[in-house]
Amino acid sequence: MPPAGDHPSSSTIRARSAHQKVAVADLFPSTFPSGQGSDLAGVIEEVGAGVAGFSPGDEVIGFTQKRASQAELVLVEAGDLTRKPEKVSWEVAGSLYVVGVTAWGAVHAVQPKEGETVVISGAAGGVGSLAVQLARRTGATVIGLASESNHEWLKRHDAIPVAYGEGVADRIRAAAPSGVDAFIDTFGDGYVELALALGVETDRIDTIADFAAAEKHGVKTDGGVAAGPGAKVLAELAGLIADGHLDVPIANVYPLAQVREAYTELERRHTHGKIVLRP
Incomplete structure (x- = not known):
């Protein structure tokens, strides 16, 4: 259940200066045709040889750095996943990483x-x-x-x-x-x-x-998705959500077939919370 929001390469370039467009292009280079999305949550269907800690049927939260999460099936590194707590909804789980x-x-x-x-x-x-x-x-x-x-x-x-x-x-x-x-x-x-x-x-x-x-x-630019231990932070945040200590507002949920409409809403930049795509 990947989200359609808060990815620098899609939603925010249009509102930035030319200098910043170059900076974002350097940070998140792409070759078209390209997929989209980093955040994801779902159920594991298969595990690769030598993968430990996960099995088919496990419910997980994760991410991919390959612009690939907005899809029905995603190939993900085991180190980029953490288990989804039962009390964390799929909508929240699928919109948590970025x-x-x-x-x-x-x-x-x-x-x-x-x-x-x-x-x-x-x-x-x-x-x-x-x-x-x-x-x-x-x-x-x-x-x-x-x-x-x-x-x-x-x-x-x-x-x-x-x-x-x-x-x-x-x-x-x-x-x-x-x-x-x-x-x-x-x-x-x-x-x-x-x-x-x-x-x-x-x-x-x-x-x-x-x-x-x-x-x-000379101010800081920390907070980018490549800057921290993603799966470890995801587990920490998911635990806070499950315990009722962190609220992730969900603005809207779109079926994957309506991805264009989801991005149209996102680009208005007046959304409170996350826009989520549901496969």
């Missing part, structure tokens, strides 16, 4: 601590919604930048909602009178510069979206 590992990496990059304040842009998106929750688990105060329609969700997850747009810096300062210690940018479009204007140190700023600003200002 957003989960990216959010985990971004939060770890800025190291929020109890008593500190961290701002997260795109706080209601696929990556942002998980980053909000993971940052809150450190004990930090989290300010989430999102449209007003998503403010109630942020409040329910113990974050302080702030509307983006003109005047956002003043609204952040009002919400954080003692200052901002860290900033996670999941959206791009000037948020690195905003973080700097708020006085955040460069080593406490992480962007997963604005590579040109990162190069210019």
Whole structure:
């Protein structure tokens, strides 16, 4: 059950500068015709010779780096899989890898601590919604930048909602009178510069979206799907979900035959949570 969301090569290039298009092409090169998708969840049908730890019939969560997950059958390395807990739904399991590992990496990059304040842009998106929750688990105060329609969700997850747009810096300062210690940018479009204007140190700023600003200002770009121990992080996140400590919002579920419609919704960039494809 691979998702249709949050893959840099599909959903976000069109909104970026030419410099960033080149950067994304370098990070995720492709030769067409090409498949698509990294995240997946499903039932193992066969195991290769010498594979230990998995058997046919096992329910698993995993990923592939070969642009191949949006399909009915996927060939996956055993080391890129972890078992799916019974209490984790297929929709959530199939949409966990990219957003989960990216959010985990971004939060770890800025190291929020109890008593500190961290701002997260795109706080209601696929990556942002998980980053909000993971940052809150450190004990930090989290300010989430999102449209007003998503403010109630942020409040329910113990974050302080702030509307983006003109005047956002003043609204952040009002919400954080003692200052901002860290900033996670999941959206791009000037948020690195905003973080700097708020006085955040460069080593406490992480962007997963604005590579040109990162190069210019020397801020971090941790959180990419190639940056961390994927299966290990997946198991950790799946455990948090199964225990009720992490919520993965699902915006919509499409059958695989409607993949075009799924990407059309994704490119609007106003989705709260994940868009999932069901084979």
